[in-house]
Amino acid sequence: MSDPRPRLGVPVDEWETDVLVIGGGLAGLVAARVAGTAGARVTVLAKGFAGADGVSPFAGGVALCLFPEDDLDAFLDEHEWACEGLVHREAVTRVAAISGRLWEWLAAQGVPVEREPLGTLRRRWLRVGGRSRVPRLALESVSFMRHLRRCALAAGARILDHGVVTELLTGEDGGVAGAVGFRYQEGRLFRIRARAVVLAAGGCAWRGAHMGVHSAMGEGYGLAARAGAELASMEYCTSYIATCSLFDSHGQDVLAALGGRFRNRLGENILERHGEPDPAPPQRLTLAMLTEWLEGRGPVVFDLRAIPAERRRQWERDFPLVARALARTGVDVFAQPVPWIPGFTGSIAGSGGVRTLDLAGRTTVPGLFAVGDTACRTPVVGAGSGLTYLNLSWALASGYWAGAAAAELAREGLPAPTEPAVEAEAWNRALAPLGREGGTRPVDVLRRLQRLVVDPERNFFRSAAGLKSSLRDLEGVWDDVCRLAAADWHDLVRCHEVEHATLTALAMFSSALVRQETRGWHRRLDFPRRDDTHWRRWTVARLEPCGERPAFRVHTIALEDPAAFDARLPAAEVGVLP
Ligand SMILES: Cc1cc2nc3c(=O)[nH]c(=O)nc-3n(C[C@H](O)[C@H](O)[C@H](O)COP(=O)(O)OP(=O)(O)OC[C@H]3O[C@@H](n4cnc5c(N)ncnc54)[C@H](O)[C@@H]3O)c2cc1C
Known part of the structure; x- marks a missing residue:
């Protein structure tokens, strides 16, 4: 090349x-x-x-x-x-x-x-x-x-x-x-x-x-x-973290700890309804929020009325970015519950x-x-x-x-030299979209990706059939990635971003297909239970050369396997700590 x-x-x-x-x-x-x-x-x-x-x-x-x-x-x-x-x-x-x-x-x-x-x-x-x-x-x-x-x-x-x-x-x-x-x-x-x-x-x-x-x-x-x-x-x-539908927010967990309650259209505390502790781990809260929506009891609002004024002021001091965004909406979300949604993270x-x-x-x-x-x-x-x-x-x-x-x-010295052909290929990949005519736009590829990845019906409630369908759709996305066109250097940034985001989606769906249980953020409708007998394991994905399109080969490793992770303190110490 x-x-x-x-x-x-x-x-x-x-x-x-x-x-x-x-x-x-x-x-x-x-x-x-x-x-x-x-x-x-x-x-x-x-x-x-x-x-x-x-x-x-x-x-x-x-x-x-x-x-x-x-x-x-x-x-x-x-x-x-x-x-x-x-x-x-x-x-x-x-x-x-x-x-x-x-x-x-x-x-x-x-x-x-x-x-x-x-x-x-x-x-x-x-x-x-x-x-x-x-x-x-x-x-x-x-x-x-x-x-x-x-x-x-x-x-x-x-x-x-x-x-x-x-x-x-x-x-x-x-x-x-x-x-x-x-x-x-x-x-x-x-x-x-x-x-x-x-x-x-x-x-x-x-x-x-x-x-x-x-x-x-x-x-x-x-x-x-x-x-x-x-x-x-x-x-x-x-993963999804609850965020206010009126403005971009963080600090929700702290609001919940101060007395905020998520309620459905009927005014019920949704965590109580789902038998979850309050506050709940984010994956449990997401499940409760999405279930309320899907079963017709949405929207879910965050009721902050029980938070005392002094604690609210402390929260505003601790989370100034969100407090400013909140003030700009003109709605007092502490006095009037407003919808919150699971924001994809x-x-x-x-x-x-x-x-x-x-x-x-x-x-x-x-x-x-x-x-x-x-x-x-x-x-x-x-x-x-x-x-x-x-x-x-x-x-x-x-x-x-x-x-x-x-x-x-x-300290061991210089790295080994890189073969010229390897470097030429790297430059080719870096610059290929620049000046390409009639190709795909990064924003269009991103939209296609988001439909597969962000939509909870596809990627929170997973099944073998759904994951296989997403993997098939990703093949089409990859073909678009190969035809990406960048009008200028800024556009070239977007091209590389969507290319890596596509590879990440591929690794995610391939690994999700392998884990046949439900645990934490990974939910399988076809394997709805946590299975500690077979799945105290981590998945490991490796990119394999596979014809025109990339593919990940996935295997698993037991947590107890000494090769899985060495958690001893690293030997290198630089004496920077007091
Ligand atoms: C809204 C929000 C609230 C959060 N609140 C908390 C919290 O309260 N407590 C908590 O523990 N965690 C929180 N987190 C998570 C926490 O912020 C992150 O886990 C942490 O900051 C990650 O730091 P990082 O350095 O790994 O990544 P980042 O801060 O994302 O830095 C990545 C860097 O890599 C650069 N980069 C990316 N691609 C390239 C490239 N190709 N070439 C060169 N540079 C590149 C980026 O420009 C950036 O400089 C929150 C996250 C979000 C989104």
Whole structure:
């Protein structure tokens, strides 16, 4: 395959770095900070503006923060129940146990976190996601992320904003060797050689109906799968979080803990009606909401009238983004119940992602690490959701461990060279849609994808027949992907996004077909029960060359298998923690 660059005459920037971090969200910036502190040359590439794009700045800022004196076992028992199994208990223990120290470490560097008068971190105890008491920090995620960017820069990281990675490069030894892509604001290509690559490119939400998820298009999964890495638990790339129908919201879980109640058209408390605890884990709340709609008792409203005024004011202080949106509607949702809907959040409140072998985020490709929402989070959130408290702590811990391990690996020297034919193919794929005439538009392909993925009747209530039909429809979508046309560099970003989102959908439906039980976010109408006898297993999906169209081969691995996950503390320590 010939290299298209000379034909297009586009300038190429060539760089070399020790650790390449792809993604400028919480996980990526923490990895950059840690690797930089450990002495590595670090380059961060972000599709938008690192520290201001990705999901992280939209987070409700409810972050798990445990201290040694807390009852870890009680937390774990409740967590395992709410996650409906598939959790690796040792892995959650490690993340929970390090959470307090890591937040303390960030606070010590000036990252804005509330403190008690005596100087300790201010924690609030909250009923969230079906758990009765979770010690959490309240972060204001926008200023928090802005500060984190400064922390990464202070550690010497070079940040390249508006850079889209389109392909990972592998060396002749099969290990990762860098990445290629383009910077759409300048119309320039880049090629970066790196000994270690930390994939922190977020999750996949197929531009679903929830605030903050617009940039999460599965690029981390697609890039990793193409480079030969395995994906895991991809059936858990579907999730819905209740969101107000009048404005984009987060913080719903906290409102529920303060006394908010979801009611159907008859005024009944829907969780009570479905025999669920209140607040319920998000997957149980979603099931109750959708059932009410499907059985004709919708719309479902969120009744916030029982929340005392002082608690409401505290909530508005804790969730300023939503409070402002709320004020703009002109409707007092605390006085007048308004409809809430299940907003699709894809893998973000789910847990599928790049398979990691250990807590340092090593993948099956040497030198490639996966962190945050890009990594499979089933070991820590099982079949349920970590969105309302554990995701942020996971992004922080996984970024910390991977940053340290990547810096250590980079000391071993340069990556193996990449074969010219491999690189030419990477450039071809990167640039193919540019200037193609009469092709498909990315927005049209995305609409087709969304009909398959976001619609709960297809992707929440699953069955073998429905999944096979979705896989057949995806073949047509893939044919459209192969004919994508980009009018300019910005359009080219959208082309790559829908391509990766299509690969992610393929991995999701293929894995969902294999898991023959109902558990957490994965519901099978044809296998309606949880089956612990046969399904204490994770699915593993591998992209196989299969003629014209891609296909994933899926197998399973038992949780107890020592090869499934190594939850021992990573050896690499850089002494950044107090
Ligand atoms: C509305 C909302 C509220 C939430 N609230 C909470 C909460 O209260 N508590 C909690 O624990 N969790 C919460 N979460 C989840 C939490 O925010 C995320 O799990 C976490 O922030 C993920 O961080 P990340 O760094 O992995 O990904 P992201 O923050 O999504 O960062 C991904 C980065 O990768 C970049 N990128 C993507 N593709 C490419 C590419 N091809 N090339 C270069 N760069 C690329 C993006 O531009 C971005 O910089 C919430 C999520 C949402 C959507």
